[in-house]
Amino acid sequence: MILKSLPKKQIRVFLVLTLITIILASAPWWVSRADIRLLGEFYSFLALAVLWNLLAGYTGLISVGQQAFVGVGGYAMFIVTAKLGISPFLSVPISMLAAALIAGVFAPLLFRLNGAHFAIGTWVAAETISLCFFMVPELGGGAGMSLPTDVVKSIASSRAMREMTIYWLMLGLGLGTIFAVYALLLSKTGLALMALRDNEIAAASLGINIWKTKFVMYIAVAAATGAIGAVIFFQKLRISPESAFSLNDWTIIIIFIVVIGGIGKLEGAIVGTIVFFILRETLADYGVVYLIVLGVFAIIIMMFSRKGIWGMFEEKFKRSLLPVTREP
Amino acid sequence: MNFIELIIQGILLGGLYALFAAGLSLIFGIMRLVNIAHGDFIILSAYIAYLVISYTGVHPFIALLLVIPIMSMLGYMIQRYILNRTMGDDILPPLLVTFGLAVIIQNTLLTTFSTNTHRLTAGDIDTASVGILDMHFGLLPILTFFVAIIIIFGLELLFSYTKIGRAFRATSDDREMASAIGINTKHVFAMAMALCFCVISVAGVLLAIRSSFDPFSGPARLIYGFEAVIIGGLGSLWGTLVGGIILGIAQIFGAHISPSFQILAGHLAFFIILAVRPKGLFSKVE
Numbered sequence: 001m002i003l004k005s006l007p008k009k010q011i012r013v014f015l016v017l018t019l020i021t022i023i024l025a026s027a028p029w030w031v032s033r034a035d036i037r038l039l040g041e042f043y044s045f046l047a048l049a050v051l052w053n054l055l056a057g058y059t060g061l062i063s064v065g066q067q068a069f070v071g072v073g074g075y076a077m078f079i080v081t082a083k084l085g086i087s088p089f090l091s092v093p094i095s096m097l098a099a100a101l102i103a104g105v106f107a108p109l110l111f112r113l114n115g116a117h118f119a120i121g122t123w124v125a126a127e128t129i130s131l132c133f134f135m136v137p138e139l140g141g142g143a144g145m146s147l148p149t150d151v152v153k154s155i156a157s158s159r160a161m162r163e164m165t166i167y168w169l170m171l172g173l174g175l176g177t178i179f180a181v182y183a184l185l186l187s188k189t190g191l192a193l194m195a196l197r198d199n200e201i202a203a204a205s206l207g208i209n210i211w212k213t214k215f216v217m218y219i220a221v222a223a224a225t226g227a228i229g230a231v232i233f234f235q236k237l238r239i240s241p242e243s244a245f246s247l248n249d250w251t252i253i254i255i256f257i258v259v260i261g262g263i264g265k266l267e268g269a270i271v272g273t274i275v276f277f278i279l280r281e282t283l284a285d286y287g288v289v290y291l292i293v294l295g296v297f298a299i300i301i302m303m304f305s306r307k308g309i310w311g312m313f314e315e316k317f318k319r320s321l322l323p324v325t326r327e328p
Numbered sequence: 329m330n331f332i333e334l335i336i337q338g339i340l341l342g343g344l345y346a347l348f349a350a351g352l353s354l355i356f357g358i359m360r361l362v363n364i365a366h367g368d369f370i371i372l373s374a375y376i377a378y379l380v381i382s383y384t385g386v387h388p389f390i391a392l393l394l395v396i397p398i399m400s401m402l403g404y405m406i407q408r409y410i411l412n413r414t415m416g417d418d419i420l421p422p423l424l425v426t427f428g429l430a431v432i433i434q435n436t437l438l439t440t441f442s443t444n445t446h447r448l449t450a451g452d453i454d455t456a457s458v459g460i461l462d463m464h465f466g467l468l469p470i471l472t473f474f475v476a477i478i479i480i481f482g483l484e485l486l487f488s489y490t491k492i493g494r495a496f497r498a499t500s501d502d503r504e505m506a507s508a509i510g511i512n513t514k515h516v517f518a519m520a521m522a523l524c525f526c527v528i529s530v531a532g533v534l535l536a537i538r539s540s541f542d543p544f545s546g547p548a549r550l551i552y553g554f555e556a557v558i559i560g561g562l563g564s565l566w567g568t569l570v571g572g573i574i575l576g577i578a579q580i581f582g583a584h585i586s587p588s589f590q591i592l593a594g595h596l597a598f599f600i601i602l603a604v605r606p607k608g609l610f611s612k613v614e
Contacts, residue, residue: 062420109599112606113558115419116362120554127551128595135588247547252431259424288435295428302421302428303413
């Protein structure tokens with residue numbers, strides 16, 4: 001249905017993306033094991049960045065608390081697999097549901113705060129949830145817990161096979177998120193989102209229900225973030241409140257990625273994630289210096305060109321990788 | 329411990345939180361800016377005080393005489409040369425710049441001072457306590473509480489009766505009108521940040537005497553200050569004090585139930601107020 005109404009340009013994009021997917025899916029046969037792990041991590045950051053970008057770039061909801069949903073997704077996966085004996089693969093949708101539920105509880109409260117206060121509010125919400133997990137001794141309290149061996153074995157019997165399975169899960173989620181967000185932006189809801197991004201008051205006067213649109217997007221992004229959280233902790237095999245609800249890993253870095261790549265552009269998240277990984281890997285020997293460099297970089301971009309690397313590129317070359325504009 | 333003792337302890341703790349919150353409230357009131365690095369600047373001033381003390385050996389309160397000018401100069405420059413460039417209708421750029429500053433400060437402190445915790449010692453004040461009836465209260469929390477009241481009172485006076493205070497209010501009410509009548513709003517914003525950093529310095533030193541700190545102690549201070557601001561209501565400094573007190577009482581009662589419940593109880597109080605009074609208790613902002 002969607003495809004029929006699309007111009008050729010976008011069908012081409014979908015075909016190219018499919019080709020890329022096939023190439024990346026075959027990576028375990030021609031890439032080393034360490035690099036497979038790194039690629040998996042790359043996809044998870046990419047997906048988180050695309051989602052944060054969708055929220056901040058299109059609905060104007062700046063969240064500093066997305067770690068809440070990574071953590072809830074991760075913990076939900078640990079609880080249902082280790083404590084209830086549910087299959088790890090079935091746990092992903094349950095993680096989504098758990099994250100959506102938590103988002104649904106906090107959203108009506110947080111939406112009472114405006115702009116920057118909303119941002120800090122989401123952070124308080126994430127801290128609150130994290131503190132609750134500290135207080136549950138059945139889940140190891142502050143020390144956390146490991147995924148039991150039989151659960152790990154149920155992902156796949158051999159270690160190599162397990163790593164491949166997790167790689168494909170991460171690839172699926174990473175590219176799936178891009179596909180889904182791209183399709184969303186091309187849909188009628190996408191039009192509403194772009195109207196919302198450009199001018200909230202004008203969008204409201206065109207009959208877009210601002211509160212409802214934001215609420216639905218907040219919940220949907222939380223659910224997707226929860227799924228990514230579940231898979232991230234499949235790979236880690238161990239969870240603790242500190243790692244699950246890490247502001248640094250699941251929000252700060254993600255925000256820098258989006259700001260540097262280009263806020264409000266789908267391609268921005270991709271470019272930003274690549275820049276982040278290059279920086280982190282080249283500065284790996286200097287501890288947290290890469291974070292300082294990222295911070296300085298983000299500040300410079302906010303001061304001089306708010307569109308980020310991709311925005312500047314697009315302006316100069318008038319090209320778009322994932323076009324969302326419509327031709328009459 | 330009896331009920332009244334807990335309440336008073338909560339009120340005293342609230343004084344410290346009001347100090348965290350006063351700076352936030354001040355700059356939000358004047359320029360609608362929320363500084364995510366607020367807590368990190370509090371910790372930065374604690375580290376600067378630590379350096380001053382380790383080089384000169386002076387009392388922390390004397391060290392403040394050096395910390396305040398250093399910090400307020402830093403605040404002026406950050407506002408004038410970085411944040412002012414990003415101020416506008418879009419709240420995202422200034423928010424993200426302060427976010428970047430937070431990360432830079434934390435990680436620079438980490439590479440300079442490592443993760444070891446530090447604490448400032450202030451002689452007898454550290455352990456001295458005051459007994460009333462059969463209750464005992466630390467001298468330092470009492471002192472902090474009165475410092476908070478004096479600072480808020482001083483800020484109110486400054487807003488009402490000084491030239492710069494009038495410029496603050498004019499700029500806060502209508503930025504364009506203020507510049508039309510000859511107020512240099514860029515300078516006024518930078519002065520507001522400098523003033524905020526004076527409060528930050530005092531809060532940082534008092535906090536550093538009260539408890540140990542490390543490079544990552546900042547965000548929690550931002551959160552307590554923020555909760556106090558929202559509970560008290562935007563735009564009201566005395567409301568901020570009440571917000572701090574409510575937060576302090578919630579935390580003390582939480583800690584009384586179980587030490588691990590202290591922070592959580594504060595967050596819960598914040599969400600309860602948000603549910604029943606979304607605009608806070610004494611909001612002046614529509």
